[in-house]
Amino acid sequence: MDKIYKDLLEKLGVKKKYTIEDANTAFENNDYANALRIYKLLVEKNDVEAIYNLGCIYNDGEVVEQDKAEAIRLWRLGAELGEPNSQYNLGYMYEHGEVVMQDYDEAVKWYRLAAASGKDNAQFNLGVIYDNAYGGYDNKNDAIYWYELAAKQGYVAAQYNLGHLYMERGALQNFIKAYMWWDIAAAKGDANALMHRDIISDKKFLTVKQITEARKLAKEFIDYYE
Numbered sequence: 001m002d003k004i005y006k007d008l009l010e011k012l013g014v015k016k017k018y019t020i021e022d023a024n025t026a027f028e029n030n031d032y033a034n035a036l037r038i039y040k041l042l043v044e045k046n047d048v049e050a051i052y053n054l055g056c057i058y059n060d061g062e063v064v065e066q067d068k069a070e071a072i073r074l075w076r077l078g079a080e081l082g083e084p085n086s087q088y089n090l091g092y093m094y095e096h097g098e099v100v101m102q103d104y105d106e107a108v109k110w111y112r113l114a115a116a117s118g119k120d121n122a123q124f125n126l127g128v129i130y131d132n133a134y135g136g137y138d139n140k141n142d143a144i145y146w147y148e149l150a151a152k153q154g155y156v157a158a159q160y161n162l163g164h165l166y167m168e169r170g171a172l173q174n175f176i177k178a179y180m181w182w183d184i185a186a187a188k189g190d191a192n193a194l195m196h197r198d199i200i201s202d203k204k205f206l207t208v209k210q211i212t213e214a215r216k217l218a219k220e221f222i223d224y225y226e
Contacts, residue, residue, distance in 0.1 A: 018042065020049045027053075032063040043074070048083035051075075055086065068099045079110055084117035091122065095129070104135020115146065123150040124158045131165060140165065140172055151181070152225050159185040160193045167200070175205045179214035184221055 018038045027035035036057070042050035055074035058067045072093055078086030091110030094103045108129060114122035127146035130139045143165060150158035159181050166178035179200055185193030201211060 020047055020053075023050060023053070036064065043077075046077075046081060048078050048081050048086070051078035051081070052083055052086045052089075055089065059089075072099055079113070082113075084114045084119050084122075087111075087114035087117075088119050088122045091125070095125065095134075104129065104137060108135070108137060115149065118153070120150040120153040120155045120158075123147075123153075124155050124161075127158060127161065131161065140168075140170075144172070151184070154188070154226055156185050156188045156190050156193075159188070160190055163193060163196060167196075175200060176210050176214045176217070179206060179211060180217045180221070183215060183218035187218070187222060 018041055020042060023035050023038035023042060026032075026038060036054075039050045039054040039057070043054055051074050055071040055078065057064055058074065059071035060066070072090065075086040075090045075093070079090045087110045091107045091114060092098075093100055094110065095107035096102065100106075108126065111122045111126050111129075115126055123146045127143045127150065129135065129137050130146065131143035144162065147158040147162050147165070151162060163178045163180075163182035163185065166172060166174045166181065179197055182193040182197035182200075186197055200206060206214065
C-alpha cells in the first residue's frame with residue numbers, strides 16, 4: 001500500500017519531504033548514492049546535522065572521493081550556524097593546519113564555541129593549548145579551567161593531565177590534587193595515572209594523612225560527577 005501511495009505521489013509531482021533520519025538510514029544501509037542525495041537536499045535547507053555528516057563523508061573519503069576542502073567548507077557552514085560538532089572539527093583543522101593554514105586564534109575561537117555547548121573534547125583541547133602555550137596561549141589557570149570542565153564529564157585524559165599540571169613546580173604545585181586526579185583517572189582504568197599515583201606515594205611526596213585526604217577528595221568527585 002505504501003508503494004502504491006508513493007508511486008501515486010510521484011505521478012502527481014508531489015515531492016517527499018526528506019528528513020535527516022532518511023539520510024542516516026540510507027547511509028547505514030549502505031545505500032550511499034541515495035544518502036548523499038538526501039544529505040545534499042538537506043544541506044540546501046541548512047540542516048546542521050546533514051551539513052556535519054556530509055562534511056565527515058568528504059573528509060573520510062570512503063564512499064566518495066576524498067575532498068577535505070569541501071569538508072571544511074561544510075563544517076564552516078555548520079559552525080556558523082551554531083552546530084558544536086562542526087565547530088569542533090573546524091577548530092581541529094585550524095589547530096593542526098589541515099588544508100587550512102595553522103591558526104591557533106581560529107582554533108581557539110571555534111573550540112570555545114564548541115566547548116560552550118558542552119563538547120568535552122573541545123574543552124580538553126583548549127586545556128592542552130593553554131597548558132603547552134601553543135600559539136602564545138600561555139595560561140596554566142585557563143588550562144586547569146578547561147581540563148576541569150572536561151574532567152567533570154568523565155574525560156580521562158583531562159583528569160590525567162590535571163595530575164601532571166599539579167606536579168609542576170610553581171605556584172600551582174599541589175601534590176594532594178595531583179594524587180586526587182590520578183586516583184580518579186586510575187579508577188577509570190588509566191594505567192599511566194595509576195603508575196604516577198603510586199610513584200608519588202612511594203617517593204614520599206605525601207604523608208599518610210595527605211594521601212587519605214586526596215583519596216577522600218577523589219571519592220567525593222567520583223560520587224558526584226560519575
